[in-house]
Amino acid sequence: MRLSLLRHGRAEWPAGRYADFDRPLDTVGQSEAAEAAAALAALDPASTLLLHSSAVRTSQTAMAVRDAYPPGQLTTLSEPRLYLAGPRRICQILDELAGETAHVVLVGHNPGLSELAQRMPGISAAGLATGEWVSAQLWASSRSFSATFFPK
Numbered sequence: 001m002r003l004s005l006l007r008h009g010r011a012e013w014p015a016g017r018y019a020d021f022d023r024p025l026d027t028v029g030q031s032e033a034a035e036a037a038a039a040l041a042a043l044d045p046a047s048t049l050l051l052h053s054s055a056v057r058t059s060q061t062a063m064a065v066r067d068a069y070p071p072g073q074l075t076t077l078s079e080p081r082l083y084l085a086g087p088r089r090i091c092q093i094l095d096e097l098a099g100e101t102a103h104v105v106l107v108g109h110n111p112g113l114s115e116l117a118q119r120m121p122g123i124s125a126a127g128l129a130t131g132e133w134v135s136a137q138l139w140a141s142s143r144s145f146s147a148t149f150f151p152k
Contacts, residue, residue: 002103003094003145004040004135005117006065007110007128009033011057018056021083025060032131033061037068040105040133048074051097052107053082061131062107075101082108087116087149094145119149 009029014020025033048069052062059078066076081093090112098104106113114127120136128134138148 001098001101001138002043002135003120003138004043004103004105004133005113005120005128006036006040006061006105006107006133007113007130008053008055008057008061008107009036009064010130021055024056029057029130030060030064033064034068036061036131036133037064040065040135041068041070043103043135046073046102048103048105049098049101050074050076050105050107051079051082051093052077053085053109054078054080055083055109058082058107058109065105065107082106084109084112086112087119088146090116091145091149098145116149 009025009032011023011029012026014023050062050065052058066074077097079093094104110128117123117125117128117134120134122136123134125134
């Protein structure tokens with residue numbers, strides 16, 4: 001299974017206009033999302049689950065990814081529990097929802113996403129900036145993300 005983590009594109013600052021959850025992508029964030037989407041779609045696994053936080057900025061980033069994939073190749077799922085989730089919570093959600101999918105693209109938030117990325121094999125990311133993504137092939141026989149990233 002391949003796991004790709006994508007931090008949402010740059011969002012507008014609240015400045016009294018938006019609650020954090022409701023912040024939309026700004027024009028830079030829209031470009032970041034489109035660029036990341038094209039690169040992720042080029043990975044071309046047989047089946048992909050696009051899992052994203054239900055916050056506005058992550059939903060908009062996820063829709064850019066969805067639009068970059070060929071029809072029928074992608075299943076999209078909005079998951080409210082991913083909003084500002086830490087790495088352990090992200091793994092629990094992945095364990096619950098990923099199943100036998102060949103590729104999971106998870107669109108989420110920092111700091112949890114960057115903390116999880118730092119645990120991925122072969123990744124030396126200090127932190128994911130907006131619109132950045134990392135991807136790794138996982139070979140865990142248990143198919144448990146929690147066990148893969150947080151062994152006992």
